[in-house]
Amino acid sequence: xxxxxxxxxILSVLILIFILLSANSxxxxxxxxxxxxSIENIMQSNYRSIEAAQSMTVAIERQDSAELAQxxxxxxxxxxxxxxxxxxxxxxxxxxxxNITEEGEEEILKRINSLYIDYVDKYSVLVExxxxxxxxxxxxYYYNEILPLFEETKEETRKLLAxxxxxMITRKDRAHDISTSATFSTMLISLLTIIIGVVLSIYLxxxxxxxxxxxxxxxKKIAEGDYKQQLDISGNDEIARLAKEFNTMTQKLRSYExxxxxxxxxxxxxxxxxxxxISDGIIxxxxxxxxxxxxxxxxxAFNIREREAxxxxxxxxxxxxxxxxxxxxxxxxxxxxxYKKYLDISLSVEDKTEHxxxxxxxxxTKEGENIGVVTLMQNITKLKxxxxxxxxxxxxxxxEFRTPLTSIIMGVGLLLDEVPGPINEEQKELVEAIEEDSxxxxxxxxxxxxxxxxxxxxxxxxxxxxxxxDILNNAVKPFKRQLEEKDVDLEIKIRDxxxxxxxxxxxxxWVFTNLIGNALRYLxxxxxxxxxxxxxxxxxxxxxxxxxxxxxxxxxxxxxxxEKFIQAKDNDNKxxxxxxxxxxxxxxxxxxxxxxxxxxxxxxxxxxxxxxxG
Amino acid sequence: xxxxxVVEDEKNIILSLEMFIKKKGFEVHVVKNGVDAVKLAQExxxxxxxxxxxxxxxxxxxxxxALKDEDETKEIPIVFISAKSQEEDIKKAYxxxxxxxxxxxxxxxxxxxxxxxxx
Numbered sequence: 065x066x067x068x069x070x071x072x073x074i075l076s077v078l079i080l081i082f083i084l085l086s087a088n089s090x091x092x093x094x095x096x097x098x099x100x101x102s103i104e105n106i107m108q109s110n111y112r113s114i115e116a117a118q119s120m121t122v123a124i125e126r127q128d129s130a131e132l133a134q135x136x137x138x139x140x141x142x143x144x145x146x147x148x149x150x151x152x153x154x155x156x157x158x159x160x161x162x163n164i165t166e167e168g169e170e171e172i173l174k175r176i177n178s179l180y181i182d183y184v185d186k187y188s189v190l191v192e193x194x195x196x197x198x199x200x201x202x203x204x205y206y207y208n209e210i211l212p213l214f215e216e217t218k219e220e221t222r223k224l225l226a227x228x229x230x231x232m233i234t235r236k237d238r239a240h241d242i243s244t245s246a247t248f249s250t251m252l253i254s255l256l257t258i259i260i261g262v263v264l265s266i267y268l269x270x271x272x273x274x275x276x277x278x279x280x281x282x283x284k285k286i287a288e289g290d291y292k293q294q295l296d297i298s299g300n301d302e303i304a305r306l307a308k309e310f311n312t313m314t315q316k317l318r319s320y321e322x323x324x325x326x327x328x329x330x331x332x333x334x335x336x337x338x339x340x341x342i343s344d345g346i347i348x349x350x351x352x353x354x355x356x357x358x359x360x361x362x363x364x365a366f367n368i369r370e371r372e373a374x375x376x377x378x379x380x381x382x383x384x385x386x387x388x389x390x391x392x393x394x395x396x397x398x399x400x401x402x403y404k405k406y407l408d409i410s411l412s413v414e415d416k417t418e419h420x421x422x423x424x425x426x427x428x429t430k431e432g433e434n435i436g437v438v439t440l441m442q443n444i445t446k447l448k449x450x451x452x453x454x455x456x457x458x459x460x461x462x463x464e465f466r467t468p469l470t471s472i473i474m475g476v477g478l479l480l481d482e483v484p485g486p487i488n489e490e491q492k493e494l495v496e497a498i499e500e501d502s503x504x505x506x507x508x509x510x511x512x513x514x515x516x517x518x519x520x521x522x523x524x525x526x527x528x529x530x531x532x533x534d535i536l537n538n539a540v541k542p543f544k545r546q547l548e549e550k551d552v553d554l555e556i557k558i559r560d561x562x563x564x565x566x567x568x569x570x571x572x573x574w575v576f577t578n579l580i581g582n583a584l585r586y587l588x589x590x591x592x593x594x595x596x597x598x599x600x601x602x603x604x605x606x607x608x609x610x611x612x613x614x615x616x617x618x619x620x621x622x623x624x625x626x627e628k629f630i631q632a633k634d635n636d637n638k639x640x641x642x643x644x645x646x647x648x649x650x651x652x653x654x655x656x657x658x659x660x661x662x663x664x665x666x667x668x669x670x671x672x673x674x675x676x677x678g
Numbered sequence: 679x680x681x682x683x684v685v686e687d688e689k690n691i692i693l694s695l696e697m698f699i700k701k702k703g704f705e706v707h708v709v710k711n712g713v714d715a716v717k718l719a720q721e722x723x724x725x726x727x728x729x730x731x732x733x734x735x736x737x738x739x740x741x742x743x744a745l746k747d748e749d750e751t752k753e754i755p756i757v758f759i760s761a762k763s764q765e766e767d768i769k770k771a772y773x774x775x776x777x778x779x780x781x782x783x784x785x786x787x788x789x790x791x792x793x794x795x796x797x
Contacts, residue, residue, distance in 0.1 A: 466761035469783035471690035477786040478694055483701045506783050513763060522764070 069301045077264045084257040095246030102239035109165035110232040116160035117225040123153035135202050166231045172224050179217040186210050275303040291318035345441030353378045391437045394424045419448045455516040462509040472502045511643040518650040525654050529564040529678035539576030552593035564678035565606045571651045578644040583612035611670040617663040681705045683724040685715040712736025716744045726796050731760040739774050746775040755796045
């Protein structure tokens, strides 16, 4: 069966079972026939002989009666009856003779035949004695000669009957035996057929199912990505052909996969080379904070090896809780969420202190799922150095400005107070202009110094739990007169029951002062000025807004105004130093908050800043 | 007439300070370095000292400490006048015995306030 098709296998088994069933049927038919023959046999062999024997008994008894009558009555009728029954007897005798089936039956019939011939002859003698010697002689003859003969003949016919009855019983028993053996043999053959059928079916099923199971297992493995699977091909049946096609398919899949892998590897190597070559450090962690990538720059910065670090927990490799805290927080953030994305750190790299700005962002798939965090390390050592030089320079210069400014301001003040002597109106006007600008210069110097100190972290924030409303009230006080003079409506919407904020009272007050001062400075002349100050609580922040209906800030300046010395153009110099917002930004950032502006030209500006809730 | 000692090394500042204080009716003595300041203070025992911090030789803090160490001069109120505006500088000035601190650049009204306050 090995090289045959599945179809052939199934057909063979079915035909075999069919042959067995046919054999079973034929055997049954044979048995039925045997049984039927046996019954027929009983009929033929014994029944007719029994009938003949009984008829012979009847006939001879009637003849006997006729003989008795002969002796007492009319001769003719009795003689006729005797002859009629003689014919009847002989007819049945010959029937019995035609149907000899039993052992000893022939001898019995021969005896009956000879006895009966004798009996019939003696009847003729009886008739003659009757006619010649009278009834008494006839009677004597009858009792002496005929009656024993009659009895003997009758006895023989009875024997014939008994013999045949015995034969009938024998044959009946034989038929019973046949039927019993037929039942058993048929049952046996049926059982055999069933067993062979079941065995063959199991064998066939196994034969067909086994390679299919094998196929299923291999397909499962392929589905899991193992394209090395090959089926053992044996034979030439449909399953073997399927296996062959399957093997071809897996080979093709495998070569396709290898090709893909090769392409992917090339792409990956390219990407790896790019990532490795980026001068900024890159660290990628997955959603369990295990390291997925550490490029060369990051390796150098943290003095670690990517090979040893991969798949280890961030903290296991880089013992920096401060960085990890942000990574952990960033993991579940959406790109639109507001949170701390930067962290400036200093690391000792090859005995030098290097400064890095870490930019920590979630890695978000197209479906919006966060799969990890990427930490970019921008080396800001040079920037810091330059910034330090600049700060030092600004600090020195502004400091050096103070001494000459003192004599200018003092001198101008004395002149205006006419301490050295009276001055005329024109002189006074000039000196007043000098005074105004020296005051501006004084403010500028002071702001610059504040800013450079703030930037270098020299100014410490005295952060305590404060009520935002209290801070604002403190900041608004100095503006009372100015607001009345300019007829500006200042509306404070802040509710009384807001949570406290973590803030340095004086510094945040300064921020309010600066924002309100800016708003006042740029209010429109043509319409009534309005300033609205509000504060709202979000999850863990206080969002404060200062809105005005001034001339607004064009988009290009909305980012820049928080930088040093930037004042929105197209306005006349209103007396600001250009440092107020830069200082505000430093103050808010030092509080862990953010500051930004929304503005539309002609409609006004709204400045927002956030503070942590206390 | 009350005596005021001005310790300052910038001649332009000296000019306006001296002029203003004189006009206000006080006696003004000016020295340009720390050593002279201590010497003169012990000599004339002024009623108020306006003391710069950055001075040639001995700085303002040392001058202050030296004066506070002597019984004759320790009661004299000393007001610092300086361009130094950092918290630690100001704290140092108060720690060594200064009563006030005026940050440069100042104007004459600020000086007027000081005069009113300590004389």
